[in-house]
Amino acid sequence: MPRAGLSRTAVVRLACDVVDAGGPRGFADLTLAKVAAEAGVAPPSLYKHVGSLAALRREVAVIAVEEITAAGTSATVGLAGADALRGLARSWRRYAVQHPGRYSATQIGADPDDPADAALREAGTRSVAVVAAALQGFGLPDDRLIDAIRAVRSGVHGFVMLELGGGFRMREDVDRSFDALLTMLTAGVEALARHEGTPGDGNGPDRLGDLPGPATAGRPAPLDDAPGSPGRHEHPTPRRPR
């Protein structure tokens, strides 16, 4: 049995390929069997290099976050204000289109408590820093920076996910729509900076904060500012197990 010459990083690299080959669903559909097939190896052999499927997923996620952060960084060097924001957003979209699977991997949450997720948490923090840096030039009040970061991330992320989802009829129109989104976002950030914040509609902010929120057995946390600790449970009460 001639050795395949694998290694931890080689396996992760292969996993990245598999994930991207699967399109936006690729990350969710990642399977040790596929990676093993790609490596020319029997599935259990992978355990000599990675701890589990979950661990492999985490590694892919870390790489994806680091890559997209790097892309954003190099897309904004020497730029400021609206130019920086546009460059950043476009680099994200480009990355998402070129690496749909990895981009999806970017979404998984890092458990705030789990030490295994430390690397992912740190990568997430670094990625947020890039956004903050790109927004420097707008002169946002301190207490509005967070809003701007969230809005920019939300807008671009939502657009990209919908685009990757498959939709948005024609590519050209999509490019135009993306440009319109960026215009809206930059205008919005500028408005926020001018302190035109939250005129609202006379109903005050949303106060969704104290909704029941149906036993949200949410997993870990996101790649955002900072995580809150999640709750957990299984099926509430099976009615007649058998």
Next chain:
Amino acid sequence: MPRAGLSRTAVVRLACDVVDAGGPRGFADLTLAKVAAEAGVAPPSLYKHVGSLAALRREVAVIAVEEITAAGTSATVGLAGADALRGLARSWRRYAVQHPGRYSATQIGADPDDPADAALREAGTRSVAVVAAALQGFGLPDDRLIDAIRAVRSGVHGFVMLELGGGFRMREDVDRSFDALLTMLTAGVEALARHEGTPGDGNGPDRLGDLPGPATAGRPAPLDDAPGSPGRHEHPTPRRPR
């Protein structure tokens, strides 16, 4: 063996519960075994009511889209312009928080060709119509309406997904950020209506259209304007099957 009195709709309803109980990941984690346990029935019994796990997923998705459309509709009756937009966006977020699993189900794509997805496609179309209606009052030029719809959906969807993902430290701050996002979006739509569209940065629009796009073996289509037909394939070429 006393009958459990199931039915197609009863099973789907249970699946909805299971999905929501699982938080944002609940939809992806949906399993026939869980539904069966919840119903007090052995897993194979479910096949008397639903065709497969995939079919059940589709049914849940249709219900979710219909519900969120209904929520949006009733949240915007009698409103116009910015008020309608805010009402609509808030109803989405509220639905997502109250039904995280179902909201995620909303994301799955409808295959433009598959007749099994017809109901899902139609539900998606209806849901887009509500957004268009809410944007009526802004007096957008025809060729900008689509951009506005996409931006609004993207912004809110991205925000909600990031929020559900687990992040966004404190709830209060999140409400405020959401409000800021809405302010930015309404301002953006108004700007679009004023024809201040796409000043861009002198680099023209993105032209991501002709990127290679790495063999994006994406599944079906999204719940957007209209689908384009997907490509498909498996692993490119296993290197040494065994």
Next chain:
DNA sequence: CCGTAAAGCTACGCCCATTAGCCAATGAGT
């Protein structure tokens, strides 16, 4: 040439989806 650790492998156990085929409960028609 030897010995050892690392990198494969096969054999298993467990969980899930799905199919096949059996049997009891239900209810329409008599």
Next chain:
DNA sequence: ACTCATTGGCTAATGGGCGTAGCTTTACGG
């Protein structure tokens, strides 16, 4: 009430994926 077809449930069994255990062989330092 009796019959019997339909229906909804069951068990058994297959196939695939993760993950563990334990064996074997390769590669390499002495």
